[in-house]
Amino acid sequence: MSSSSSTHLRVVVATGNPHKVEEIAVALRFTGWEFVSVAELGGWDSPEETGATFEDNARIKARVAHERFGIAALADDSGLVVDALGGAPGVFSSRYGGEEATDADNNAKLLREMVDMADANRTARFRSVIVLIDADGTEMVAVGACEGLIGREPLGNAGFGYDPLFLPAETPGRTMAELTMDEKNAISHRGAALTALREKLIS
Ligand code: ITT
Numbered sequence: 001m002s003s004s005s006s007t008h009l010r011v012v013v014a015t016g017n018p019h020k021v022e023e024i025a026v027a028l029r030f031t032g033w034e035f036v037s038v039a040e041l042g043g044w045d046s047p048e049e050t051g052a053t054f055e056d057n058a059r060i061k062a063r064v065a066h067e068r069f070g071i072a073a074l075a076d077d078s079g080l081v082v083d084a085l086g087g088a089p090g091v092f093s094s095r096y097g098g099e100e101a102t103d104a105d106n107n108a109k110l111l112r113e114m115v116d117m118a119d120a121n122r123t124a125r126f127r128s129v130i131v132l133i134d135a136d137g138t139e140m141v142a143v144g145a146c147e148g149l150i151g152r153e154p155l156g157n158a159g160f161g162y163d164p165l166f167l168p169a170e171t172p173g174r175t176m177a178e179l180t181m182d183e184k185n186a187i188s189h190r191g192a193a194l195t196a197l198r199e200k201l202i203s
Contacts, residue, residue, distance in 0.1 A: 009033045011132075014065035014075035016046050019160040020190070024074065027185045027194045035074075044068050054078060054091060054129040055141060062131040062139070072135045076190055078128040080162045082150060084121045085113060093161070103161050107154055110165060114150055122150045126166065126189040130197055140200055144192025151175060159184060 011033050013021045018037070025035040038044050047064045051057040054077040061075035079093030089096035089106070097105035114122065126146045133139050147169045154164035156177025163177035163184075170187045171179060185191035 009072050009134075010036065011072045011074050012036050012038060012041060012065050012069050014038060014061040014073050017160070020076055023181060023185060023188075023190055024076065024194065026181050027191050028198070031198065038065065038069075041069050049077070049091070051077075051091070054127055055131070055143075057091060058129045058131040058141075059139070062133045066133040066137070070135075072133060074130060074132045076128055076130050076193070078126060078189060080110075080124060080126055080166070082110070082114070082122075082124040084117050084123075088113075107162060107165050110150065110162065111152070119149070124148060124150050124166070126162075128189040128193040130190075130193040132197060140197065142193045142197035142200060144189040144194070144196060146170075146187060146189040146192065148176075 009031075013024055013035055015021060016038065021035065021037045028035070044065065047060050049057040049060060051060055058075045058077035061077065062073045065073035065075065077091070079090050081087050081090055089110070093106070095101060097109040101109075125148065128144045130142045131139060132142075149167045149169070151165050151167050154177070155175045156164050158179060158181070159177045164175055166176045167174070168176055168187055171183070176184060176188070
């Protein structure tokens, strides 16, 4: 693994979610790394996320992409952890409303599940685990979290997933979907994990 974050590295972002590719490329734009999507490299058979944890699933995606494309690979596995729901939707965040669920379906289900919950019981956090596999196969893991509350109606059009329902503690009165991408990256779980990854790489 290179000890310098400014070393040129061509990295495939092992995700089928274009929002993640964009957030990661923007957050790490000063590294000089070149990010390519799986689609740009001709596509892949996305692996089943059979892991019990975010880390397991991030590792599964990164390893499959590293083996398929033979270059460095970075994967994010992430999700929303709601205290009053015992940690749900957690690793099932993207499929909360069913296997083919859209973001709107997932958000609608979350609102239904929490309809009777008082504001004080609406605490939650996003978590992200990033696994980077260098071209030579060396693995690094970095984690990030973002604390906040679940709102009562979707607000904002930016971002993806549960962003319209998530009120970060650091941006009172604004949902994650009402932030610019730079504002989101500055406080988000994924931004925190990517910052931790850079710190590990330069230490
Ligand atoms: P890949 O597995 O292909 O990377 P995915 O979107 O299915 O894409 P995950 O399996 O990691 O990714 O599931 C993450 C889900 O958690 C995502 O679909 C959203 O529902 C939610 N999520 C994660 N990060 C989020 C964010 O920054 N904003 C809003 N929702 C987020």
